[in-house]
Amino acid sequence: MDFHFTPQEEAFRQEVRSFLAEHLPPADDREPETLARWNRALAEKRWIGFSWPREEGGGGGTLIQQFILKEEMSKADAPPLGSDFMGLQWVGPALIRHGKEDQKRRFLPDILASRTLWCTGYSEPAVGSDLASLQTRAERDGEEYVLNGSKIWTSAAHHAKWIFLLCRTSPEKESRYHGITCLLVSMQSPGIEVQPILTLTGNHTFNQTFFNDVRVPVNNRLGQEGEGWKVVMGALANERSGISESTEMERELEALKQLARRSRSGGRPALEDPSVRSEIARFETWISAMRLNGMRYLTNQLRGGHPSSETSVNKLMRGRIEIPMMELATRLLGNGAQEGGSWQERALTFHGTVIGGGTPNIQRNIIAQRILGLPKD
Numbered sequence: 552m553d554f555h556f557t558p559q560e561e562a563f564r565q566e567v568r569s570f571l572a573e574h575l576p577p578a579d580d581r582e583p584e585t586l587a588r589w590n591r592a593l594a595e596k597r598w599i600g601f602s603w604p605r606e607e608g609g610g611g612g613t614l615i616q617q618f619i620l621k622e623e624m625s626k627a628d629a630p631p632l633g634s635d636f637m638g639l640q641w642v643g644p645a646l647i648r649h650g651k652e653d654q655k656r657r658f659l660p661d662i663l664a665s666r667t668l669w670c671t672g673y674s675e676p677a678v679g680s681d682l683a684s685l686q687t688r689a690e691r692d693g694e695e696y697v698l699n700g701s702k703i704w705t706s707a708a709h710h711a712k713w714i715f716l717l718c719r720t721s722p723e724k725e726s727r728y729h730g731i732t733c734l735l736v737s738m739q740s741p742g743i744e745v746q747p748i749l750t751l752t753g754n755h756t757f758n759q760t761f762f763n764d765v766r767v768p769v770n771n772r773l774g775q776e777g778e779g780w781k782v783v784m785g786a787l788a789n790e791r792s793g794i795s796e797s798t799e800m801e802r803e804l805e806a807l808k809q810l811a812r813r814s815r816s817g818g819r820p821a822l823e824d825p826s827v828r829s830e831i832a833r834f835e836t837w838i839s840a841m842r843l844n845g846m847r848y849l850t851n852q853l854r855g856g857h858p859s860s861e862t863s864v865n866k867l868m869r870g871r872i873e874i875p876m877m878e879l880a881t882r883l884l885g886n887g888a889q890e891g892g893s894w895q896e897r898a899l900t901f902h903g904t905v906i907g908g909g910t911p912n913i914q915r916n917i918i919a920q921r922i923l924g925l926p927k928d
C-alpha cells in the first residue's frame with residue numbers, strides 16, 4: 552500500500568494553505584458576519600460539498616482532496632466547512648444517492664449555501680438502538696402522507712427548517728426492516744411541536760418533537776415507500792464517519808498538548824512528566840490508527856463502494872479515547888477545572904457524543920456481525 556500523496560494532491564494541499572493564509576478569520580472572531588464571509592469564500596472555491604459531483608452543485612473534488620482539505624482546515628483550527636452539519640454530512644449524500652432529480656434541485660443548493668438547517672428524526676421515546684422498532688406512522692391520503700408520532704433527542708430541531716425522518720408506512724411483515732419509509736418534512740408544517748430538553752451542561756441542544764396529523768407531500772419521500780432502511784443505512788454510515796473524523800481528534804489532541812505545555816506538574820511543564828507523555832502518546836497512536844482506518848474507507852469508496860459498516864470502527868475508537876482525553880485535561884487543570892470553561896464543558900458533553908449516532912455496544916455488534924461475520928447469538 553502506498554501512503555504517499557501524488558504531486559497533484561500535494562499541490563492541492565499548498566492551494567488550501569494559501570487560501571487559509573488569506574482568508575482564515577482570527578481565532579477569537581467567530582461572529583456571524585465573519586462566518587458568513589468565510590462561507591462565501593469557501594463557496595466560491597466550491598469547497599463546501601467539495602466531493603459532491605459538480606452537476607449536483609458540489610466541487611467535483613476527489614475524496615482524497617476532500618480529506619486533505621479537512622486535514623489542513625483542522626490543523627489551522629478553521630471554522631467548519633459550511634454550517635449545516637447534518638445537511639452536508641448525511642442528508643445531501645442521501646439525496647445524491649436516492650433522490651429524484653427535482654428533489655436534488657430543490658434541496659441541494661440550499662444545503663450547500665447553508666440556507667437550510669437539517670435535523671434528524673430517528674430515535675423515539677421507546678426506541679433508540681433498535682431503530683427498526685420505531686412507532687411513528689405515516690398513512691397515505693391521496694398525494695400526501697399523514698404523519699403521527701414523536702421523536703426524541705432531535706438535535707437542533709428548534710433551529711432546523713427540515714427534518715430527515717424515518718417512519719413506518721406498513722406493518723412489519725416478513726422482515727422488520729421492510730415497511731419503513733424516509734420522509735423529508737418541513738419543520739414549519741402545521742402539527743409539529745418542538746419541546747426543549749436541556750443537557751447536563753444546561754444547554755439546549757436536544758428536543759422532543761411531536762407530529763400530530765402532519766401532512767407531508769408524497770413527493771417529499773426519499774427512496775421507495777417501505778424502503779427507507781436502505782436510505783438510512785448509508786446515512787448512518789456517513790453520520791458515523793462524520794462523527795469520528797480523525798482530523799477532529801487531531802485538533803483535540805493538539806489542544807491537549809498545548810494545555811500540557813502550559814500546565815505544571817512537580818514544578819515542571821506537565822508535558823515533561825513521563826506519565827502525561829505516555830498518555831498523550833497512547834492517544835496519538837490511536838488517532839493515527841483512526842487516520843489510517845479513515846484512509847481505508849476512502850480507498851473503498853474510490854473503488855466504487857459506499858460508506859458502510861466499516862465506519863463503526865472509528866466511531867468506537869473515538870468513544871474509547873475521547874473521554875480519557877477529557878479526563879487528562881481536567882486533571883491537568885487541577886483546581887482550575889472547577890472554574891468552568893471549554894474543557895470542562897466538553898468533558899461533560901463527550902459522554903453524549905459517544906452515544907449519538909449509535910452506542911459503543913451497537914458499534915461492536917455491527918463490527919462483529921457485518922465485518923467479522925460472527926453469528927448473532
Ligand SMILES: Cc1cc2nc3c(=O)[nH]c(=O)nc-3n(C[C@H](O)[C@H](O)[C@H](O)COP(=O)(O)OP(=O)(O)OC[C@H]3O[C@@H](n4cnc5c(N)ncnc54)[C@H](O)[C@@H]3O)c2cc1C
Nearest residue numbers: 671672673674679680704705706903906907908909910912
Ligand atoms: C449527543 C446526542 C445526539 C443525538 N442526536 C440525535 C438526533 O439528532 N436524532 C435522533 O434521532 N437521535 C439522536 N440521538 C439519540 C441516539 O441516537 C440514541 O440515544 C442512541 O441510538 C441510543 O438509543 P437510546 O438512548 O434509546 O438507548 P438504548 O437503545 O435504550 O440503549 C441503552 C443501553 O443498552 C445497550 N443496548 C441496546 N441494545 C443493545 C444490543 N442489541 N446489544 C448490546 N447492547 C445494547 C446500549 O448500548 C446502551 O448502553 C442523539 C443522542 C446523543 C447522545
